[in-house]
Amino acid sequence: MRHLVPIALAAACAAALPAWAAAQPSAPLYKEFKDWQIACDNGGRCEAKGFPKEDDADHLSVVRVTREPGPQGAIEITLEAEGRFAANGLALQGGGRLPAERWTDASSGDTDHRLVLRDQDGAATVLAALRGAQGLRLGNAGTVSLDGVTAALLAMDDAQGRVGTTTALVRPGDAPATTVPAAPALPVLNAPAPAPAALSAEAVQTLAAATRASQRAALSAGECFAEDKRDDAIALTATEALVQLQCIQGAYQSSYLFFRVPVRDPKAARQLVLPLPVGEPSSSFIDTDYDPAKGELTSSGRGRGPGDCGESAVWVFDGKDFQLRSFAMQDSCRGFPGDWPVLWRVAEPKAAAAAAAPAAAPAGARPSFDCSKAKAAAEVAICGSAELSQADAEIARLYSRLRGGLDDKAAAALKLDQQTFVMLRDDSFGDTVEADRLDDLGTRLRQRIAFLRKVKTGTPTGLAGAWGNGFGTIEIKPDAKNRLSVSIETVEQLAARWVCDVSGSGTESSGRLALKVDEGWGLTLSRDAAVLTVDELRPGGGDPSVSPPYCGANGSVAGAYLPLTGMPR
Structure with missing residues (x-):
């Protein structure tokens, strides 16, 4: 793993897979097999994921196989991609197609598109077909490699104690499902300590x-x-x-x-x-x-x-x-x-589990995703509020409209910006639904709507104008000396741990603008179609761990910015 700063982890999975006793606490499993990985948690729930080949990274797509523990062990197969695809376009490399009639479209209308298969007989048929192919093409949305799928599914069977039983995916046998170990017990945490008085x-x-x-x-x-x-x-x-x-x-x-x-x-x-x-x-x-x-x-x-x-x-x-x-x-x-x-x-207390249960969307208000499948606490909160549901649906509508009106480079930049917004939305809300977080969530959704409404379609000329992304804005204006005056502001969106504020002026040349700023630092602004890219230039021999003088710790103004109709107010 290419960590900048690790959380002191070493993925030291033993070569031998664990055998779990019924209803006993279990050790997690994480292991990689070529283009596939397997992860099983301490409750025996397993997830196998397949990815495109490393040299096909331009197309982001995933095949996900999840299976619950225990004799019943329900299987779910999910196909996900950044581009649209349909069930009738699923093709196996090496010949054959997957049956289209059993898939359910679970696309969020937000940042990815998904097909889900929950029919157990259909899932077994699909997995058998995947094991005999080299790759799975999701229409024009990319191809997922199947190199390693058999090893990953065998590891899943072994971890859940299914090898040799009628429930195994790879090495079935005559042993009945009743011989599969029950789901391991999840640990129960002690209650958190009361908060003491704050320090001065x-x-x-x-x-x-x-x-x-x-x-x-x-x-x-x-x-x-x-x-x-x-x-x-x-x-x-x-x-x-x-x-x-x-x-x-x-x-x-x-x-x-x-x-x-x-x-x-x-x-x-x-x-x-x-x-x-x-x-x-x-x-x-x-x-x-x-x-x-x-x-x-x-x-x-x-x-x-x-x-x-x-x-x-x-x-x-x-x-x-x-x-x-x-x-x-x-x-x-x-x-x-x-x-x-x-x-x-861990096992959630009954009261907490009830509070965290996905709520049905209020009548007349439907968010962009299926509330029956809501998992993140932010999604649960959105489903429980007509106002938040409407805001989420409006974000999805604006995002979808913009994606269709932007060039490829701008659409890709907007997609990454939207993925970052969703990740930050969930991280800032946390993992429980609490009333004091709802106002902040509503504010974030309204701010996102305001930003998306200002994103301008079409290709601008030159560098002058307003530009923005989920972290900040750039304003570029001509000055009296036929130069361009630049003002950039960015902020870390979780807790404002850093803020950047930098300005300068320079002359555009061949679509590029170079600025000299504080303490030997420089900025280069360049436009590619409808995307403005900002690169930061460090002083010669500068320590790469040092933040720019115009930012707080870890701050940066580098990145891709989209054209706006005007500066947000």
Whole structure:
């Protein structure tokens, strides 16, 4: 995995697959087989995913096979792609076509298109056909490689204890389904500790400074060399604080070390090291957040900018210890942003499970997706609100209309921007439905509508005008000296951890504009069809981990911007 800053994981799956005893806690499984991967969580639920060949990465498409644990073990096959495709266009490389009549169109109308097959006999037939082919072509939406599918499905059978039974997909036998182990029990977490009184600003500064001074050895061992030290301290209990020290500062994310620090004796700080279900315990955390009201510590690190690989974890503090609540990871940088298999989950309390159950969309208000399949807490909240449902549907309508009116490069840039919006929408909302988050969700949806309404179709001439994406805006105006004056503002959309504000002027030449800005940094703006691309130029020999002087830590103005009808207000 190509991590900028790892969450201290090593995907160290044993060569031998685990055998699970009935109704006992289970070790997760993550393993890759050529163009396929298999992930089974601690509750025995398994997901196999297939991707295009590495040299066919221009077409983003995925085949997903999920199977529940236990003797019944329902199977679901999902075909997903960034482009439209239909069931009657599914073709196997090596000959043959898949039956079209059993697929259900589950496209969200948002960022991807999906066909789903839940019929169990049909699923078995399709999987047998996939195992005998080289690839599956999804119409004009790309081809998924089938190199590794048999090994992945065999690993799934083995992990769920199906090999040699009538339920196996690869090596069936005469043993009845009743011999398949029951679903393993999920762990039950202790209740989170009540939130203590918040620390004063003076106490936060004192504890953070004292911990950094006393933990030089730990910082050195972690190679923590961030220049802009975003340290913090939060009350953990009445007598103990959770101190966060910034460790490594990267281009789009940062890592931190955490310490449990006695408020009255900061020198007695203990570094926080938390267990993970695979690999080594985590002592370094990425883009973190601690919510005292819920006792939740989150860490989420992308393997690279698009977010198609990475790891995320949530722990809950019960007053004594941090308990792992959820963990997801994808080692291979392929597939859709944020689509990382879940390897660890817990049994939800009955009240929480009822609150999180997908609600039917209110009468007259239908969001862009099927509420019966809503999983993310943000989707559940949208389904439970007529206002949010209407806003989501309007976003999907505007997005679909724009995709049809933009050139290929602008459409691709808008698609990536929309995927990022959805990922940030879900990340900012969290994983539970809470009333105090609904206002923020509504604001984000309304802001997205306002942005999409300002995106301009057609190809502009020159560089002058308004440009924007989900992170910020650019305004380019001619000045009295026949030069172009440029003003750029961007902001990190989760918690405004960084803000960038830069301006300058220059002369356009051959469709490019070069600007000299602060401390030897420079910007190059260039237009390709209807997309404005901004590149940042570092001073000679500059440290790649250092942020530009016009941005906060990890900030950047680099990226693709779309033409707007005017600057958002």
